[in-house]
Amino acid sequence: MERTIAAVSTPPGAGGIAVIRISGSRAVEIGDTVFRGKDGLADAESHTVHYGFVVNSKGEKIDEVLVTVMRAPRTFTAEDTVEISTHGGIMSVQGVLDAVIKAGASAAEPGEFTKRAFLNGRIDLSQAEAVIDIINSKNELSRRSALSQLEGGLSREIRDVRQRLVSLAAGMQVIIDYPDEDLEDVTEQDIYDTASECAERIKKLLDTADSGKILRDGLRTAIAGKPNVGKSSLLNSLARADRAIVTDIAGTTRDVIEEYVNLNGVPIILTDTAGIRETDDTVEKIGVERSRRSIDEADLVIVMLDGSELLTDEDREVLRETRQKKRIIVINKTDLGRPKYTEAVRAKANGAPVLEVSAVTGQGLDALADEIKRMYHFGAVSAGSGAVITNMRHKKALILAEDALKRAAEAIRSGMPSDIASIDINESINALGEITGETVSEDIVNEIFHNFCVGK
Ligand SMILES: Nc1nc2c(ncn2[C@@H]2O[C@H](COP(=O)(O)OP(=O)(O)OP(=O)(O)O)[C@@H](O)[C@H]2O)c(=O)[nH]1
Ligand SMILES: [Mg+2]
Secondary structure, three states: OOOOEEEEOOOOOOOOEEEEEEEOOOHHHHHHHHEEEOOOOOOOOOOEEEEEEEEOOOOOEEEEEEEEEEOOOOOOOOOOEEEEEEEOOHHHHHHHHHHHHHOOOEEOOOOHHHHHHHHOOOOOHHHHHHHHHHHHOOOHHHHHHHHHHHOOHHHHHHHHHHHHHHHHHHHHHHHHHOOOOOOOOOOHHHHHHHHHHHHHHHHHHHHOHHHHHHHHHOEEEEEEOOOOOOHHHHHHHHHOOOOOOOOOOOOOOOOOEEEEEEEOOEEEEEEEOOOOOOOOOHHHHHHHHHHHHHHHHOOEEEEEEEOOOOOOHHHHHHHHHOOOOOEEEEEEOHHHOOOOOHHHHHHOOOOOOEEEOOOOOOOOHHHHHHHHHHHHHHHHHOOOOOOOOOOHHHHHHHHHHHHHHHHHHHHHHOOOOHHHHHHHHHHHHHHHHHHHOOOOOHHHHHHHHHOOOOOO
8 A cells, every 4th residue: 555654854953843744644644633622624625724733642742733734736746645744843843743654654755745746746856866966955036947847848949849759759660660651741751851950959958058057166267376376365355265275475375275255145166277388397387287277177267466566477478368257357456556458358358357456455356256156147047948957857858859860850950760750759758758757767757856955
């Protein structure tokens, strides 16, 4: 028999209230066993709230509670659900959960509520994954993107593309099964057109993957420059912490330092790197190598120059090496006097912003933060549409689907028999189905739900 499950669905620790959720065919009966109120729960109507107490098996009161009864199918899991709101204390929460389990519920596994919602057809797999993303999201924008995924923006587009391919495959199957009948309603041109069009729509979704990653994890921003320009000082000011060692010795930072910074709601992964220069020092050399790699991987580079000196060949080298990157050029140490070469740098910056700052006094750092935010919004949100790929599993499946469709179109174009294209189209249908869960294997489902915490 299907288990009725229970778990604490609010975060651990003491809070104002905590919610114990029970889901399954015996949810109301189990809730009724532990509840003492004006009336029992057995005949309670769906979506009603009841005041009373939870008692243990000896009939002793554990806590004063409000109990919500929700009957299938209009619940999150699509099963009968009872939610008990208790006072948040750890003793009372544990006591209520124990009583519920003694009354016949089993402790829920991580993600089991959401898994049931998926298995009962309430949400599809990409929506279930969005629930994980919402729980884990670090910032407002990524939360909103996960929310729109939960509402089905992504699933809708993928299901739509998949449905077109399913109809096409069905039409092709008829021709393959009955080659002699005069059933030419799917032409080779149709196959080619549909495969190409669907490949194009998938490509559009894939194009959002990079911005999706930024949205979810933050904008990778590397601070680059020759030694001693003030890179570590900038990291410390933006992170509002003494994270990196600052000295007047050139070559202080030897390794890449990474700090997660929240700039008014915009998530940034800021990296401070070793100053870039030619050096014979073995350790510093490795540091410089790592700087280059971190600059390579960055979504945005802050190129830092020392405004208290004239531009040097080392500065020119850093400017040259970062030419291909999205970048902001900052001229530091303006508290020591106005830099002399700002306009010269601006003229050669190819439109990249050039800002004067002081990492020590904080002057110009607000403008820098605004500029970083602007780039974040440009990179992350320009995707528009609402359907943004934020998930590696989805990305891989989309790549498979797109490749298969390109092969199908190519097969038709080069005059191969249409059953060759049919194999590719079916492969694409399966890959898309893995995202929404229509053709997903049990292993993948288990893996996904394993990432949840208990109570979700
Ligand atoms: N006056 C002034 N001094 C600064 C400013 N920013 C940094 N400095 C000083 O410049 C020196 C080098 O600063 P760091 O932040 O260590 O420079 P860095 O670029 O990380 O240096 P390396 O790690 O060696 O590559 C320190 O003495 C800082 O106090 C600034 O805006 N104004
Ligand atoms: Mg440093």
